[in-house]
Amino acid sequence: MPAWLKDAVFYEIYPQSFKDTNGDGIGDLEGIIEKLNYVTSLGCNALWINPCFDSPFKDAGYDVRDYKKVAPRYGTNEDLYRLFDEAHKRGIHVLLDLVPGHTSEEHEWFLESKKAERNQYSDRYVWTKSAFQGIGGRPYIGGEADRDGCYMLNFFKCQPALNYGFLKRTEDWQMAPDEPACIETKEAMKDIMRFWLDKGCDGFRVDMADSLVKEDDENKSATGAIWKNIREMLDNEYPEAALISEWSNPVLALKYGFHADFYLDHHGNGYNTLIRDNETPGGDHSFLKKDGNGDIMRFLSDYLPKYDKTRNDGYISFITCNHDTPRARRTLGFDELKIAYAMFLTLPGVPFIYYGDEIGMRYIEDIHTKEGGYARTGTRTPMQWDNSANKGFSTAPADKLYLPVDPADDAPTVADQEKDPSSLLNTVKALTALRRSEPGLKADAEFEVIYAEKDEFPFVFKRGDLIISVNPSDKKASATLPRKMEKAYEIGNVQISDASLIMGPQSFCVLR
Ligand code: GLC
Ligand code: CA
Secondary structure: OOHHHHHOOEEEEOHHHOOOOOOOOOOOHHHHHHOHHHHHHOOOOEEEEOOOEEOOOOOOOOOOOEEEEEOOOOOOHHHHHHHHHHHHHOOOEEEEEEOOOEOOOOOHHHHHHOOOOOOOOOOOEOEOOOOOOOOOOOOEEOOOOOOOOOEEEOOOOOOEEEOOOEOOOOOOOOOOOOOHHHHHHHHHHHHHHHHHHHHOOOEEEEOOOOOOOEOOOOOOHHHHHHHHHHHHHHHHHOOOOEEEEOOOOHHHHHHOOOOEEEOOOOOOOHHHHHHOOOOOOOOOOOOOOOOOOOOHHHHHHHHHHHHHHHOOOOEEEOEOOOOOOOOHHHOOOHHHHHHHHHHHOOOOOOOEEEOOHHHOOOOOOOOOOOOOOHHHHHHOOOOOOOOOHHHHOOOOOHHHOOOOOOOOOOOOOHHHHHHOOOOHHHHHHHHHHHHHHOHHHOOOOOEEEEEOOOOOOOEEEEEOOEEEEEEOOOOOEEEEOOOOOOEEEEEOOEEEEOOEEEEOOOEEEEEO
16 A cells, blocks of 8 residues: 555646646646646645546547557647656656556557457457447447457447456357456556556556456456456555546455545435435435535445445545536535535545635536537536636637636636635635644544434544534534544634534534
8 A cells, every 4th residue: 555645635637627838728738737836735745637648539538549648739748757757846646547448449459459350459359250240238339340340339439348358258259358368458558557657657547447357247356356466566566656446336446456446426325415415306415515404324324334344455535526527516605615625635535626626616507518528528627727818727719728718707716716715725725734734634544433313413523533523504503522622623613612512504623
């Protein structure tokens, strides 16, 4: 386990929308380098950069055409090496995004694999034996290649599935995961990882990590065996490199070698019940909405068993949101966001802040889709730095931007919020500073629920020697403390008298 993860607070950067330095309307690596001091000022000490590799960008870069080459629109490989260097000078670790399940349909491996003549890459992807023979139960394409066969897709049409084999095999074209061609796919991924790690990258966020071996068993044990093997490689060759999965099943992901797994907002799961539970009748049931319709037990009944089963193996990562989910601002106001982030940044595990969430950027409704974004596009608009043209994102004409900036008159900006002591941005800074200075808030520090009752507030938990209390509701709430304590940090009105804690509406505190 890389020790630095214990203190890490990540910042996720969607590179095309962060900062454009050459006026072409698209964010670039130079822009990230320019804003590293901002990342530091935010209290973040680690980055996850969404795919920045050569790509036709039909899925925003998750369709990789060349894993070892930076997309020219972002800069050069040298720029990325310089980014690693400049980040390291500031104590910032950098994760790249590894997409192991599929490539772009324009990747050289796939162009070879499509050929009628057999070659080194014929079995790099999943193919049936005839253009008329489809793939049961999974998306596939036929009739597009000289090769007589249909190929499997892993996500969009532009993303053919790499071949790691099938655990349960019912067709003669399905290979076992230990066939040489499948092993070669895995070795090719290791080669890509070594390439970037040798250049100074500090690890990977792994896209669709559970999607490798097809027709796997319930526990994804064949896919898991691949990750165990990759983790062994890292432990031997790059023990400080971090491996974080998009799996959304921390119990399995951590068992198979990931250091952390994201707690994603899948419908009805614990994260969903905290901030996005607005699809059932009776209003918004999210715990972190001030209406007070939420129930902390719905979160805890999902999270606690996962936490208990994984606490010795690694971390569960809370996110403010990511490039695939609506921004929390869609349903939460600034007052609610403060309490929500306070909770995410004090729970165990390694937290991630998505660029722009620290100032409460909006989810832009009704925006035209871009690069396969569809409903996700509203979460991917340019970072709002200041009140100059294009909110300081780019000097390009507004109609040449990657995506339009939030057109609202009150679109939040970094410059405005830096000046306002009570802004969301300054609240986030205070929280990251607290998190990084308190041993009790480290990723692996003890966590225990002290007070949580169905439909009641506050939610009180222990981290090391600290007690944390969260009252997102707009009503006063109180709790009994185990002993006399002092406030180390508060949001809203918090009173302590002897051993009772009185929490004003929408309040949060850390007690010592
Ligand atoms: C992951 C990424 C998403 C991408 C998909 C296919 O879910 O987060 O953005 O579209 O995988 O690679
Ligand atoms: Ca640019």
